[in-house]
Amino acid sequence: MTSTRNTTRNTTRTTAGDTIATARHATQGVLDPLMQRPSHAARADSGTRTATVIASDGDAWFEVDFDDGQGSLRCRRVASCLLLPAPGDTVLITSTRQGDSFVIAVVVQADPRQATLAVDGDLTLVSRSGGIRAHSAGPMALESDTSIAMQSPEWRTQARRAHCEIGEMDYQGARIRFSVLVSRFVGRTCEVVLDRLNLLTRSSFRLTEEMEQVRAGQIDIQAEQTLRLHSKNTLLTSKGLVKVDAEQIHMG
Missing domain, CATH: 2.40.50.140 (Nucleic acid-binding proteins)
Structure with missing residues (x-):
């Protein structure tokens, strides 16, 4: 009886070992292609x-x-x-x-001092909740082959010195105001067309080398102290009336 039991146990162990070995071999056959595949x-x-x-x-x-x-x-x-x-x-x-x-x-970069951002087509920079600021330690140039358009509710420009060269300029606005210490205009021709001109100065000097002509419906000149008209030849002509009124009149 004892010999029969030992034989049965050995047979069971051999069968279990063969089953485990067969399962391992089958599993390796399935996993080998997966293990050899690159990740x-x-x-x-x-x-x-x-x-x-x-x-x-x-x-x-x-x-x-x-x-x-x-x-x-x-x-x-x-x-x-x-x-x-x-x-x-x-x-x-x-x-x-x-x-x-x-x-x-x-x-x-081979040369970190120079960089170019390039795109094909239109480029739009959008800041939905903040601002956009461009800063340069050196000169900054804004160039376009066609046109440059700026649109904003308010436009501010500040510089110590400005140079502006424009071939032709058209300005349209409701109001313009200049506050400067010294202004100088140099040109060939100046044309001003206005409905009304008001000029207030403490001192005025005007020099005309050739001819000065004034055409007006009425001319009113008033001086608080002295009015002087001097020329080599003076002509006062009138079609209707010439009136001279003063406390004293000296002629000659």
């Missing part, structure tokens, strides 16, 4: 490399040389890469399954 992280790392820009064809196409020594290729700049790569810059290159390569970012 997504490894695939992403293999598709992103650094390169050096050799030359550029416009703002979209660039020729780069890979830093790992695997040759060079021609690639495009993605829309999100606003910083325009320049020859000598170190850029980040990514490749797709279709074999297309793109410049996705500029890692290191």
Whole structure:
């Protein structure tokens, strides 16, 4: 009886061991293809490399040389890469399954003193809840091949010195006011057309080298102290009446 029990136990152990070994072999056969398949992280790392820009064809196409020594290729700049790569810059290159390569970012600039942001088409900068400020330590230039338009409820400009060169200018407004210490106008011709002109000064001096003409419906000149008219030849003519009234009249 004892021998029969031992034989039964050994047979049971052998059968269980064979079952476990068979299960392990079947599991390894199913998992082997999955274990050999590359992960997504490894695939992403293999598709992103650094390169050096050799030359550029416009703002979209660039020729780069890979830093790992695997040759060079021609690639495009993605829309999100606003910083325009320049020859000598170190850029980040990514490749797709279709074999297309793109410049996705500029890692290191060859000349950090110069940078260009370039886009194809219209560019709009929007701040929905705050302001936009542009500051430059050096000169700042605003250029356009067609026109520049500014629109705002209020416009303020402040500078120590200003230079303005305009070929032709038209101004339209409801009111304009100048508050200056010294003003000077130099030109060939000055034409002023007004309904009414008011001029208030403490002292006025006017010099005309040639002829000065005044045409008016009525002229009223009043001096509190002295009125003097002097010339080499003086003519006073009237079609109707000439009247001279004073306490004393000296002629001759």
